[in-house]
Structures are given as C-alpha cells and as structure tokens.
C-alpha cells in the first residue's frame with residue numbers, strides 16, 4: 367500500500383477560486399477513461415468553521431456557527447495568519463467570505479487589457495456562460511436607492527453637477543437588511559453577501575474531500591526525461607507531514623500564496639531559487655498588480671447617515687494622468703478596515719483633545735464622518751514582485767502613481783466643496799506613499815512562457831498536469847476590483863478544465 371492518498375484531482379487552496387473550481391469540477395467532470403465520478407480533494411490551510419452540516423447557513427439553525435460568523439473578520443485571523451503580505455483570510459472559503467460585497471463585473475476594457483497585456487485568448491463571448499453563473503450566484507445588481515444615505519446623495523449630486531457619469535455601485539448581496547456591518551472585513555451573519563458558502567455547499571454535496579488546517583508545502587514535480595510532471599502535493603496537517611497524489615493538480619492559493627507554493631516546489635526564476643530550481647519560469651511571482659487607493663476623510667456638522675447601514679455607494683470612472691480612476695463614497699459605515707469605527711474616530715486627527723469637547727464629538731461623529739476614495743486602477747506602472755516567502759516588493763513612492771493619487775485627492779476636495787452641505791473639516795493632504803489593494807497577476811495567464819506561467823486554459827507552460835487559477839492568473843490589474851474578476855475567471859477555468867481533462871475520451 368502506498369503511504370499517500372490518491373485522487374483524480376487535487377485543488378490546493380480553498381478560497382474564492384478554489385471552492386468554485388473544486389465544486390464545479392466535481393459536479394460536472396468525469397473520469398476521462400472510466401466515466402466515473404471524480405475523486406476531488408480540496409486542501410485548505412485554514413479551519414472549516416462553517417461546514418460539516420447539510421446546510422451551510424450561518425444565519426439559521428446552528429448557533430455555534432452563527433456566533434463564529436458574526437464575530438469573525440479577516441483581521442482576527444492575524445492571530446494565526448499566513449506570513450504573506452496582503453489580506454489573506456486563512457479559512458475554508460478564503461477572502462470569498464469576508465470580501466466587501468462591492469461586485470464590479472469585468473467590463474470590455476478589462477478583457478481588452480488582459481489580451482493586450484499577455485495575449486490570452488479570453489473575450490466576453492467565451493466568458494458568456496461563466497458570466498451568467500457569477501451574476502446569478504452573487505446576485506449582482508446596482509445598490510438600491512433605499513440603501514443610500516444623505517452622504518451618498520451629496521456626493522452624487524456634486525459629481526453630477528461637475529459633469530461626471532455617476533451611478534450606483536454594484537453589490538453582490540441577496541435580501542440584505544443593510545445592517546452595515548460587513549463592508550470590508552466582516553462575514554455576513556444572514557448569508558446575504560454572495561460568498562464562497564454557495565460553492566462550499568456545492569463541494570460538500572458533490573463529494574469533494576475537504577481537507578482543512580493543511581498547509582500545502584509544495585507540488586511534487588518529477589523530471590521524466592526532458593519533461594517536468596506534477597504528481598501530487600506534500601502538505602502539513604497538525605504538524606504531521608502528508609502526501610497526496612493525483613494525475614492533475616490545480617494551485618489556487620491566491621495572489622500571495624500561489625507563487626509561494628510554486629517557488630517552494632522548485633518552480634520559478636533562477637534569481638529567486640538558485641540551486642533549488644527544478645523548472646525555470648521567470649514570471650512566477652512577478653508582475654504583481656492591483657489598484658492603488660487614497661481616501662479623503664471629511665467631517666460634517668449634520669447627520670449624513672440617518673437610519674441607513676451604509677452599504678450603498680455611488681461611483682464614477684474617469685481617466686487620470688496614468689490610468690483610470692474610480693471615485694466612490696463611503697460615508698460612516700461600520701466596517702473592519704474602513705475608518706468609521708468609534709475607536710478609530712476617537713483617535714482621528716479630526717478629534718479634539720480629550721475632555722468635554724472630545725465627548726461631545728464622540729456623541730455624533732459616527733454619523734457625521736465621510737470618506738470619498740479615489741482608486742487608481744489598471745495603471746501602467748513598474749509593478750511588483752512576490753518573494754519566495756510571500757512578501758510584496760514594489761516602489762511605494764512611485765512618483766507617477768503619487769501624482770495620479772494627488773489629482774484624485776484634489777478632485778475629491780473640489781467635490782466636497784461643491785456639495786450642497788459642505789463638510790466642516792477635510793483631510794486635504796495627498797498620500798506620500800501608497801500600497802496596492804485587490805492584488806492580482808503574480809502567476810499570470812498568457813500566450814507563452816516568455817510572459818506568463820499558464821496558458822489561456824490555465825495549464826502550466828512548463829510542468830505537465832499542473833494548473834493554476836485564482837486572482838494570481840489575471841493578466842493585469844482590473845478596472846473592476848478583484849473579487850468578481852477572480853470568480854469570473856474561475857468560473858471560466860472550471861469549464862475549460864472539464865472540457866480539456868475531465869470529459870470522456872479526452
């Protein structure tokens with residue numbers, strides 16, 4: 367008996383893309399020779415708080431799960447985090463559980479950018495049924511007017527008055543009560559936010575073997591003559607070393623985790639790997655992209671929130687000096703990574719010194735605090751690198767990016783000053799440094815190994831039987847954030863992978 371487990375397919379990384387791909391391949395794929403159902407393993411580094419029961423519905427029924435869901439946000443996972451940069455939710459479901467629900471579906475320009483960047487053959491027509499799936503699962507729709515606050519309307523009217531084409535930002539939620547507690551960092555206690563829960567449930571009912579608390583150390587890559595072939599993975603569970611083997615391995619460990627796993631497997635550039643190199647590809651861990659943002663805070667002397675939770679937003683897109691900028695308003699919403707928590711506002715530069723005046727400020731500040739953010743998307747810049755230990759390295763003081771964010775800051779200040787009710791304080795300073803969010807492209811798809819790691823069908827250019835998906839394969843940062851692009855590309859990926867590898871006779 368071999369001392370490893372065998373499957374037909376191993377998916378490494380149970381996040382947004384991993385849950386989607388594993389569940390759909392288990393549902394639709396068959397063994398190409400026998401026609402049998404596939405034995406699929408999904409291996410995730412974090413725990414499985416929400417599973418193990420028929421209905422993954424944290425808002426109903428199971429008290430323990432409900433408590434876990436309400437109180438979890440991605441920051442709590444910093445207690446036992448991945449050592450990677452970026453926000454990595456280390457649990458079954460990945461960032462697909464705690465993302466902000468701002469659901470921008472890729473637009474024509476995104477497809478144009480992807481093709482132009484690396485020569486992928488992706489277009490809107492090929493992605494049609496994937497798009498339909500994602501629109502339905504996430505219930506993508508414009509934020510309804512009843513979710514908009516007075517702050518939202520002040521922003522909308524000032525921007526429209528300046529000639530911008532402002533519309534409600536799309537959301538991915540169903541039956542949302544606008545409690546406002548999920549903006550970007552909390553899981554939804556009512557299952558309203560479109561999330562990995564749907565696909566985790568699908569994985570359960572399609573017999574996917576879900577292996578959690580298991581860090582994939584590396585893909586087993588064997589040299590056979592001149593070829594390199596993936597045979598399975600090594601992973602560590604509760605301190606114990608394990609091996610699993612399968613004729614196909616898909617790595618879906620996100621933008622930071624995917625290149626780390628590939629480099630630990632000996633797959634990457636000579637510069638990074640030295641004598642640990644087994645298969646050379648200079649694009650593993652390179653081209654790190656995403657969007658760069660800056661929020662301009664303001665304090666009003668009126669309540670701009672009212673009785674709304676604050677998940678609605680208006681937004682518009684425009685061209686800045688080096689790329690597209692998206693402007694959107696957040697007024698004072700309760701959210702783990704935004705600015706409007708009381709304990710954050712208590713120490714904000716708008717806050718008076720401690721004393722009666724501070725108490726007076728704290729009485730109402732959560733309803734008077736506004737934020738409009740500019741985000742620079744799909745910029746042409748020098749891009750970054752993910753190192754073998756998952757650190758993001760790029761020039762955080764790139765003068766062109768800072769210039770563009772300064773233009774965004776000035777425009778936002780102008781909009782505040784055009785509002786029917788003007789703020790009493792505005793944080794006017796442009797940023798001196800920036801960081802990228804919604805990170806993508808660290809193992810991108812493209813036409814050849816000269817510019818990418820996998821082809822348009824997600825197959826490694828260099829290692830047979832190895833495939834890669836997740837935000838890492840998106841050829842370039844998007845105009846549409848990252849969650850829906852990642853899910854859309856994953857929904858396209860499972861279709862291609864089933865057609866190419868898990869259909870009778872292929």
Ligand SMILES: Cc1cc2nc3c(=O)[nH]c(=O)nc-3n(C[C@H](O)[C@H](O)[C@H](O)COP(=O)(O)OP(=O)(O)OC[C@H]3O[C@@H](n4cnc5c(N)ncnc54)[C@H](O)[C@@H]3O)c2cc1C
Pocket residue numbers: 378379380381382383384409410411412440453454455456457458459460461462464465466467468469470550551580581582583618619620621623624627703804805836837838846847848849850851852
């Ligand atoms: C706070 C926050 C809010 C966001 N809000 C929005 C938003 O509103 N709109 C939007 O468009 N985008 C948003 N995003 C971005 C979006 O959620 C991500 O881009 C997307 O979910 C990435 O999906 P993924 O599959 O690439 O990675 P993930 O969902 O991160 O999945 C990667 C999985 O791999 C696992 N893993 C990593 N390494 C290993 C290993 N070695 N072994 C085993 N498992 C491993 C991780 O634990 C994780 O579960 C947000 C992100 C954050 C952090």
Ligand code: SF4
Pocket residue numbers: 467539541542543544545546547548549553554555556557558559675677
């Ligand atoms: S606002 Fe509340 S109900 Fe709506 S998706 Fe967020 S947490 Fe769920």
